[in-house]
Structures are given as structure tokens and as C-alpha cells.
Amino acid sequence: xxxxxxxxxxxxxxxxxxxxxxxxxxxxxxxxxxxxxxxxxxxxxxxxxxxxxxxxxxxxxxxxxxxxxxxxxxxxxxxxxxxxxxxxxxxxxxxxxxxxxxxxxxxxxxxxxxxxxxxxxxxxxxxxxxxxxxxxxxxxxxxxxxxxxxxxxxxxxxxxxxxxxxxxxxxxxxxxxxxxxxxxxxxxxxxxxxxxxxxxxxxxxxxxxxxxxxxxxxxxxxxxxxxxxxxxxxxxxxxxxxxxxxxxxxxxxxxxxxxxxxxxxxxxxxxxxxxxxxxxxxxxxxxxxxxxxxxxxxxxxxxxxxxxxxxxxxxxxxxxxxxxxxxxxxx
Amino acid sequence: xxxxxxxxxxxxxxxxxxxxxxxxxxxxxxxxxxxxxxxxxxxxxxxxxxxxxxxxxxxxxxxxxxxxxxxxxxxxxxxxxxxxxxxxxxxxxxxxxxxxxxxxxxxxxxxxxxxxxxxxxxxxxxxxxxxxxxxxxxxxxxxxxxxxxxxxxxxxxxxxxxxxxxxxxxxxxxxxxxxxxxxxxxxxxxxxxxxxxxxxxxxxxxxxxxxxxxxxxxxxxxxxxxxxxxxxxxxxxxxxxxxxxxxxxxxxxxxxxxxxxxxxxxxxxxxxxxxxxxxxxxxxxxxxxxxxxxxxxxxxxxxxxxxxxxxxxxxxxxxxxxxxxxxxxxx
Numbered sequence: 001x002x003x004x005x006x007x008x009x010x011x012x013x014x015x016x017x018x019x020x021x022x023x024x025x026x027x028x029x030x031x032x033x034x035x036x037x038x039x040x041x042x043x044x045x046x047x048x049x050x051x052x053x054x055x056x057x058x059x060x061x062x063x064x065x066x067x068x069x070x071x072x073x074x075x076x077x078x079x080x081x082x083x084x085x086x087x088x089x090x091x092x093x094x095x096x097x098x099x100x101x102x103x104x105x106x107x108x109x110x111x112x113x114x115x116x117x118x119x120x121x122x123x124x125x126x127x128x129x130x131x132x133x134x135x136x137x138x139x140x141x142x143x144x145x146x147x148x149x150x151x152x153x154x155x156x157x158x159x160x161x162x163x164x165x166x167x168x169x170x171x172x173x174x175x176x177x178x179x180x181x182x183x184x185x186x187x188x189x190x191x192x193x194x195x196x197x198x199x200x201x202x203x204x205x206x207x208x209x210x211x212x213x214x215x216x217x218x219x220x221x222x223x224x225x226x227x228x229x230x231x232x233x234x235x236x237x238x239x240x241x242x243x244x245x246x247x248x249x250x251x252x253x254x255x256x257x258x259x260x261x262x263x264x265x266x267x268x269x270x271x272x273x274x275x276x277x278x279x280x281x282x283x284x285x286x287x288x289x290x291x292x293x294x295x296x297x298x299x300x301x302x303x304x305x306x307x308x309x310x311x312x313x314x315x316x317x318x319x320x321x322x323x324x325x326x327x328x329x330x331x
Numbered sequence: 332x333x334x335x336x337x338x339x340x341x342x343x344x345x346x347x348x349x350x351x352x353x354x355x356x357x358x359x360x361x362x363x364x365x366x367x368x369x370x371x372x373x374x375x376x377x378x379x380x381x382x383x384x385x386x387x388x389x390x391x392x393x394x395x396x397x398x399x400x401x402x403x404x405x406x407x408x409x410x411x412x413x414x415x416x417x418x419x420x421x422x423x424x425x426x427x428x429x430x431x432x433x434x435x436x437x438x439x440x441x442x443x444x445x446x447x448x449x450x451x452x453x454x455x456x457x458x459x460x461x462x463x464x465x466x467x468x469x470x471x472x473x474x475x476x477x478x479x480x481x482x483x484x485x486x487x488x489x490x491x492x493x494x495x496x497x498x499x500x501x502x503x504x505x506x507x508x509x510x511x512x513x514x515x516x517x518x519x520x521x522x523x524x525x526x527x528x529x530x531x532x533x534x535x536x537x538x539x540x541x542x543x544x545x546x547x548x549x550x551x552x553x554x555x556x557x558x559x560x561x562x563x564x565x566x567x568x569x570x571x572x573x574x575x576x577x578x579x580x581x582x583x584x585x586x587x588x589x590x591x592x593x594x595x596x597x598x599x600x601x602x603x604x605x606x607x608x609x610x611x612x613x614x615x616x617x618x619x620x621x622x623x624x625x626x627x628x629x630x631x632x633x634x635x636x637x638x639x640x641x642x643x644x645x646x647x648x649x650x651x652x653x654x655x656x657x658x659x660x661x662x
Contacts, residue, residue, distance in 0.1 A: 032370070049459050130379050
């Protein structure tokens, strides 16, 4: 177990002072270079709610804590920078767990920080608890010179695009909950344990100003797209036959007799990016995607607000979204 | 009990979008006006460690959560602005408690935000827990045009100054722990429940560039002054007979047969400001203090690093700091 000042010292050693920060760990406030950061996001993960120690390694937990914040900056079309770490740890927590957490956070900095952006800790707070571990990461970022990409810019006629399959992380949780062999579903379990935010993709979408609206998939594709619709005051149709299906998710649903569409539409925490693109900018998207080797899935269209969110089957007929659900092993 | 989105909606209603923020609650990140904020501080409070529901009202708890962050910005000589709120609440928490927390936070914004600065929420995260309540506030601020006041600028010959008595908050905790009547010690208990950070004082000290080094008293005067000494690579002597003594603290120590000096030097969480002032700037300090009606206590001198921290008795002879302690009722 660390004492507070030893742990701050340790964190200070592991994370070098990030670019854009005049004064990092060690004073009453961090001091930022003027005009550098204009994006802020903050995320809290709670033991027993967002992660379990018997499901994830300490490294996975630390990695994911920063990954979710990196995904939020990507979802503004920005690039990430300095972060702040609030660690709330049981008084008798052992060093190996804490070291593992910090290792995972450092891995996220190194593996997920895109070229041209330095992700590192500029401050934080270390506190004791008699309850579960709580980790908060607050990440600063820089919007693209073209401006931040918000949820509010979609207009009817825009195409709706995602860059990869959804539903994996939720299925991964259920593999673990049901006590199935994680080795049978490595991609699903990895999507829960160590999701990969699309940091470079988000920054490039922002740089080229391609999306009219952008969000990351954390609550589930239907709900997150719903956030865009609400903010943009528009409706949308999703063409379910164009949604990317991950082989392992399909196999999991066959094995558990579950509805794959439910996972794809309602499973959260995948950290995919979902965005709207004016038709005139689609050629630019295809060009960037080809150069960057992205998978791009054109899954639907932004419509008038009176249409709400419609989910279309392969025949073009609307499905009843209420009846599309995913199997819960627990709860 | 609130659901996540209802609570965010409620927070969004209570706290208007602060100045200096282009886009507040409701997207993946908050978007800041370019170049506005250059200070960041973050603080976590944990139920059962930093507060107890049987000792403090929900309003007190919310108020204090923001007060400690406001004190950190004051301790840089800056002015406060947008804050981010991470609330981790038991799944079955009742609405009255949550409403009280938000009320207390709002009171802190209104009562503690100094003229010319608007303190309000620009984002956050709401999460469930199976453990104690955890509250994190991350506050942005603006350094004075003269630059931020750090811990590292003290030089030998500087005077050491505080603006009020210390040791009250620690004594207040012990009044509550010992089950004494809080009405007998209203100032001590209030110092724990609802400490008043010196927000205006810090901003003015920064504006006039008076201190060479500045810190707020959270770990205890001796330890916090120690942080300045370490960062500034200097020593110091404290003249204990010049330390301000609060009548109620003296009465408490008499009643409990405790050493009042121990509380004054080692009691934390008072949110007093302690700072070093070059002799040439002392007249400016006195002038501002007279105009602002501040109590100013000149409690010692910055010395060479070889002298360490010396605590002098009324006869000018050093006391043995190891033997100065405060009474603990518990632990």
C-alpha cells in the first residue's frame, strides 16, 4: 500500500509533463500554456459497476479508464493532450494492483496517443475509501482548426456512417457473466476489457471537417444516434442490412439463441464512432478511408424530425424497435 | 432516486452555462473559449473519509466539494470559472440527498464566486456505485495577467504571512468525533462542515503580484509551508507567538487538555492562505489589507535551505516540532 505523497511521486515519475502544460503535478493547480486546450471531458469508472477485478486485469482497468476519455475527444474531432487522474483506493489496497492500474494508463498514453499529440498526466488527486475503487480521468484536448464536431450539426439528407461493428463489448460482458470460456470469444471479451477508441480517426475526421455531427458509441448505437437526432432536431432511418456484423458476435448469438440485431443496436461501450456526412463530402470520406485503410459502413440517412428514428429491415420496411432486445444473463 | 439522464438534465438546469465556455453540458466534450482558462485543479471527496452524513448536511457536503477546488485556484492567485462534476451515487440514493448536494454546490457558486468571475458547471459524469458517495470537482481558472503564483518562488528574507487562524477544521472534526455539543463550538464545526476558501483574497494577491509563493492550508500549516520550502529550496522560521489564535480553539484545547499549538501547526483543511512576501512588497500588502479589511499575520521569515523549518517559541528559541501534536479522540 502506498501513502498519498509516495503515490503522487510515483505517478509523477511514470507520466512525464505533457506538451501544452507549463506546470504539471506538484502545485495547487496545473498551469496550461495559453490557448492550447479547448476540449474537456471527464469519465468515472466504479469497481463492481464498470469493471470487476475477476474479469479484468489491473492493466486493463487502467487502460480502459483513459480509453473512454480519449474516445470522447475523438468524438469531437479533436486531438488529446493532458489528463488528470483521480484515484480513490481502499486504504489497504496492495501495490501490485495500483502499479498495474498505472501501467495500463501508461499503455493507453503510449498506444492510443496519435502522432502529433502527447497524452500524459498533468495532475489529479489520490484519496482513500472504505468502498470500491473509483477512477476518474479528466482529459483535455484540442479541437481541429476547422472547429469542434458536435452532435447538433446533422441535416436531412446526410448519410449515417460507422467505422466498425457494434455490440461486441456488451456481448463480452455477458460471456464473462455467464462464465463462458473467454478464449471462445476473444474479440468480444477484449472489446469489454480493453476497448480501442478511434483516436486517430476522430482527429482526422475533425481535421478534414467531414462529419456534420459525430458521437462515440457508449450507450448503444440506437441511443447514441438518438442523441445526435435530439441535438440536431432531425430523424433518421437505419438500414439494418448495412450494419457491420462481427463473426464472433454472430456465433455468440447463435450459441445463446439471442438476437444479433439487439446487440448491434443497443450494446454500449464499443467506442466506435458514428457520424453524419453531407453527400457532397462523401467522396472526401472515401478518399481518406482508402488512404487510412478504414472500414466505412454507410448505414442510413438523416431524415426530417417528424420521422423519428426508424430501423429498416432488409425489405426496407420498418422494424418494431421495442421488440429488438438483447439477451441478459444477469439482472 | 434519479436516472442518469434525468440527473444530468437537472444539473444542466441548476447551473447555467458559465462564461468562457462555448458548449457546456450535453456533448462528448465541453468546448472552451480559446485562451480563457489556464489553471486546472481537481479534488475528490469520499463519504466516510472526507465527510459523514451524520456530521454534515447534503448542502454542506456539496458546498465543501467545490470550496476545496476554489481554494486551489485562489492558491495560484487566480480567479475561478467553469467546473466539472463527477457524482458517484449509490443506486438507491434518495432524491432529497442528491438535491441537497446540488443545492450546496450552487450555494458555493453564488456565495464564493468573486465579482468578475462566474463559477458554474460545464460538464461532468454521473455514475452508480455499491459503495460510498464519491464527489469529484474539477475546476478551471484564470491566472492573473501577472502570472500564476506557485509554491516555488520564495527566497530567504521573505516574510511569511497568513490571513487567519488555522487548526479550526481539525478541532471541529474532533468535536464531532467526541460527540461534544456542536453548539458549544460553532466556529470549529463550521470550519469542518462549510469551510470558506479565500477566493477574492487569492485573486487580489495574484492581481497585485504580492506573494513570491502561495499555498492554501489543507494538510496543516507546517506541512503546507513545508511544500513551499521544498519547492523553493529554502528554509523558514515560524514565530509561534505571532500565529493567530482563535478563541474557540483555545477554549476547546483547554477543555480537552490539548496543545493548541499542535492544532494551529498541524490541523488541516482550514483553506487559509499562507504566502511569502518580499519585504519590498509588504507595504503594498498592508495597503490592500487595509482597503479590503483583511486580517494579516506576519508569522515568520524565509531562511536558507540549511535551516530547514524551525518553529520558534516566544523567547526566540526553537521548539521540538516532534513533540507538538494535537489530541486525537479517535484512530
